Amino acid sequence: QKEVEQDPGPLSVPEGAIVSLNCTYSNSAFQYFMWYRQYSRKGPELLMYTYSSGNKEDGRFTAQVDKSSKYISLFIRDSQPSDSATYLCAMTEISGGSNYKLTFGKGTLLTVNP
Amino acid sequence: DGGITQSPKYLFRKEGQNVTLSCEQNLNHDAMYWYRQDPGQGLRLIYYSQIVNDFQKGDIAEGYSVSREKKESFPLTVTSAQKNPTAFYLCASKRGGRSNQPQHFGDGTRLSIL
Numbered sequence: 001q002k003e004v005e006q007d008p009g010p011l012s013v014p015e016g017a018i019v020s021l022n023c024t025y026s027n028s029a030f031q032y033f034m035w036y037r038q039y040s041r042k043g044p045e046l047l048m049y050t051y052s053s054g055n056k057e058d059g060r061f062t063a064q065v066d067k068s069s070k071y072i073s074l075f076i077r078d079s080q081p082s083d084s085a086t087y088l089c090a091m092t093e094i095s096g097g098s099n100y101k102l103t104f105g106k107g108t109l110l111t112v113n114p
Numbered sequence: 115d116g117g118i119t120q121s122p123k124y125l126f127r128k129e130g131q132n133v134t135l136s137c138e139q140n141l142n143h144d145a146m147y148w149y150r151q152d153p154g155q156g157l158r159l160i161y162y163s164q165i166v167n168d169f170q171k172g173d174i175a176e177g178y179s180v181s182r183e184k185k186e187s188f189p190l191t192v193t194s195a196q197k198n199p200t201a202f203y204l205c206a207s208k209r210g211g212r213s214n215q216p217q218h219f220g221d222g223t224r225l226s227i228l
Binding site: 008031032034036041042043044045046049051088092101102104105106107 | 118120154155156157159162172204206214216217218219220221222224
């Protein structure tokens with residue numbers, strides 16, 4: 001079983017839709033969770049950074065963490081064509097020297113159609 | 115503006131040639147990272163450095179070398195020993211080598227074989 005599983009998509013939605021992106025993980029030591037957005041031929045851009053279970057909201061984006069189920073989600077409300085990108089989840093442990101290392105999902109390609 | 119600058123944006127390597135990718139940051143970050151991104155494979159860690167004059171191998175270090183002589187610079191050399199160097203290379207940095215701060219990325223260098 002891979003450490004982080006993320007459906008690669010592609011996911012295509014109409015403008016204005018609510019988008020749900022998800023990752024599951026197997027390592028219970030993961031404590032910090034991130035979502036990055038990556039446009040074509042660009043580097044990943046940090047969207048959300050969370051630690052605890054629960055929800056964190058930033059504008060149209062909500063990150064949700066359920067540590068008991070080892071499941072994280074990113075919701076995008078009122079999706080726009082400019083949200084079309086690949087979304088990467090990433091996570092890291094808290095303890096010792098291993099907190100240098102981010103473990104990434106493979107990314108979900110999202111297209112928002114006008 | 116603070117950020118991470120990677121150069122060149124595109125690079126071509128001949129057989130048997132070593133090439134060096136540049137990564138410079140003016141964020142005063144302690145830790146710097148190099149990742150390789152291949153289609154369908156996600157990001158894989160090549161090397162990382164948590165402090166000047168110190169660096170460690172990541173998951174796929176064979177055929178690569180790095181140096182960290184200055185806090186703001188972390189160049190990556192792709193040597194002729196790397197038999198499959200065609201990929202998108204991403205440099206990242208974060209505040210505090212062993213902190214739980216998120217990593218921030220540059221816009222990448224795309225390396226191809228001539």
